[in-house]
Amino acid sequence: MNKEIKRRTRVAVLFPNPASALRLVTGVIIEIHEEWVTGKQYLDMSPLLNQNLKNE
Secondary structure, three states: OHHHHHHHHHHHOOOOOHHHHHHHHHHHHHHHHHHHHHOOOOOOOHHHHHHHHHHO
């Protein structure tokens, strides 16, 4: 994440004010979060959840 923020801020180079830099960084973080949320699921937790529901 830090590498992506550094890359994008180097491309923009000059920010007119701190708020514009914050908007850029916030946008990068939101984009990365969306990728994490919608990304591939490597571990299927549904069998564990079903087992826990049966034990209750």
